Amino acid sequence: MSRIAATFERLRGERRAALVPFVTAGDPSPAHTLGIIRSLVANGADVIELGVPFSDPMADGPTIQRASERALRAGTGLALILDTVREYRREDDRTPIVLMGYANPVEHMGVAAFAARAKEAGVDGVLIVDYPPEESAAWVQALAGAGIDPIFLLSPTSSEARIDLVSRMAKGYIYYVSLKGVTGAANIDTADVERMLARIRSSTSVPVGVGFGIREPETARAIARFADAVVIGSRIVEEIERAEPERAAAQAGSTLAAFRAGVDAAARDKAAA
C-alpha cells in the first residue's frame, strides 16, 4: 500500500482528517527546508505538500509568489528538491510527501525522467497545477509507471463532467480548491464546501482534501468535520516569511500546531455527534 493510502486508512480508523501543510521548498533557502519539514511533522502534519518554485506562479497569490521568488533567488531547483526529499526519507519512511508546482520545470526535466527520479527520492504524489486532466495522458502514465499518485484539483466551478473525469483519473487524494481565486485569498463558506464534497464523493472513493482560504484553526475545525484532509498553505508561508530564517522552522511548527488542535477538535466533534 502506498504511503498516502496507508495514511488515510490509519486516519479513517482515528476518525480524524489529515492535516496537510504546504510550504515552498527552498524558502527562505534550501538549507532550511529539511528543518521546516521536521518541525511540521513534529507538530502534527500527516502529509507534507512541498511547493516546487516557479518563476510564473499564475494560480498563486502574492504570499506564495514571494516565497517562490525567495526560493529561486536562493538557488532552489527541482533536482535539489528531490535531493531534499531523499535525505528526509532516511529519517521518516511514513509521512507522505507530495510535490506541488507548475508544468514547465517538470517538462524541462522530462516527465518520464522526473517520475523515475521522484520515485527513487521517495515522493508519493505530485500535483501539477497547470496539468488539467485533458492534457495529462502522458503525465498520468509516467507517474503510474513509477507508482506515484497523480493529484488533481476540483473547484467550485467544476462541471459535473469534469468532476467525473477527475474522479476517474485521480489517485491518492483529490484537492478541492475551496474558493474562486488564488491561494491565500479570503475565508471560505464551509456550507458550500460541504455540499460540493458530498457531490464529489458520490463519484469517487478517493479521499477529498480541502485547501485555499483556510486561515484560522476554527475554519480548519469546521472543514475537518467533513473533509478527509485540510490543507494549510499561505498561512504557514506567511510565518516563514515573517520569521528570521533560523526561527522559520519553529515558527511554522507552532502555527501548524494550532491548526492540528482544530483538526483534533473536529474529530472529537464527530465522535460526540
Add this chain to the structure above:
Amino acid sequence: MQMREPVADSRQPAAYDLPDATGHFGPYGGTFVAETLQAALAELRDAYDACRKDPAFQAELAYELEHYVGRPSPVYHARRLSDELGGAQIYLKREDLNHTGAHKVNNTMGQALVARRMGKPRVIAETGAGQHGVATATVAARYGMECVVYMGTEDVARQAQNVYRMKLLGATVVPVASGSRTLKDALNEAMRDWVTNVADTFYIIGTVAGPHPYPMMVRDFNSVVGKECVVQMPALAGRQPDYVLACVGGGSNAMGIFHPYIPHEGVKLIGVEAGGLGIATGKHAATLSAGSPGVLHGNRTYLMQDADGQILETHSISAGLDYPGVGPEHAWLKDSGRACYVSITDDEALAAFHTLCRTEGIIPALESSHAVAHAMKMAPTLPKDRILLVNLSGRGDKDMHTVAKASGITF
C-alpha cells in the same frame, strides 16, 4: 476603398484547419490552466463558437472595423525605400493607420463584442508596450465597460505616455511589481484577476498566446489584416507577394497577416523576432530562434527558459516584443517548416526606423521596425521583380522617447 475578389492563383491552396477541437496546433497550444479557470474557458469557447457562426455578429464586427477602426488599411508600395536598396520591391501593410495606431484594435474590438454578447460588464487586459492596453481601454470606452489594465512597472516607466492615454480613456492601470516587472508578469496578474472575478469579467488577451480558445480567437480577429492583403496585392502589384514579413513577440500581427497566406504555398512567411543585444549575449527575446518547447501561460510553445525550466527575463528595445513565450501556432509553423523565423537586433531595428522615417515619411513602431529591418536586409539580395510584403503593425509615436534616448537626445 472597394475590395475586389482575389485573382485566381495557379498554386492550389492547401487545406489548413488548425487548431483541432481541443486547441492544439500539433504538439503545441492546449489548455494548460488550473481547474479554477476551466469553467470560464469552456464558457468562452461556447460563446466564441456561437459568435463565429453568427452572421449578425460578423456583420456588427465588420461595421465597427470599417467605421470605427478605419479599415481596410491600405497597402503602400515603398518605392523610395525599394529604389534606395536596389533590389526587391517592398510593400507595407499600413496597420499604423488604424485608430489607436496599431493592429491591436482589430482584436480588442472583436473580443469586446464577444464580451458584450456574454453580458460581462468588466474587461481586463495585460499590456507590454501599452498598445494593447490602449486598444482595450479604447473599446471599453466605446462600449461603456469598466476596464482594468495590468502593466509591469518596468513598462509603466518606459511607456509613460501610453499609461496616460489609458487613463484618459477611463481605464485603471495597475502596475505589477512582481517577477521581471514586464509583460509576462502583467499576464500572470491579469489571470489572477480573472480567476477571482470570473462571473462579471472578460479577459481580453492581447496576443495569440494563452489557453485555447485565445490563440485561435486572437488570430481570427487579426486575420482581417491578411485577408485584405490577399485582395489588395493582386490589385496593386498584379500578384501575391513572394515573401510576407512580420515582427513576432507574442505573434498577433504576424498570425494576422500569415494566416490567410498559409494555403498560398508559393508565399514564404518570415517572422522576425527581437534579437536585442544579439543572440549570443543572451539579452534578447528571440524565443523561436533560441528557445525550446515548454508550458507557460496556458499553452505549450517555445519559451526562453533556463536549465531548470524557469522562465528567463528577456530584453528588447521594443516593449511589445519583450516576451519569453510565443503563440503556439508560430511554434507549429516553425516546426512544420511553413514559416521561418529570424532575428533582428536593437541596433538594426533602430537603423531601419530612421531609414523608413527619411525615405518614406513613415514613423514605424520599434516592433514593426524589426520586420522592416529584415526586409531591408533581404531586398538587395533579390531581383527587382520580387515582392516583399511587410506588416507595418504600428506607428512609432509612442517610441519617441526610446529612440531619442538611444540617439543621446533628451527633451
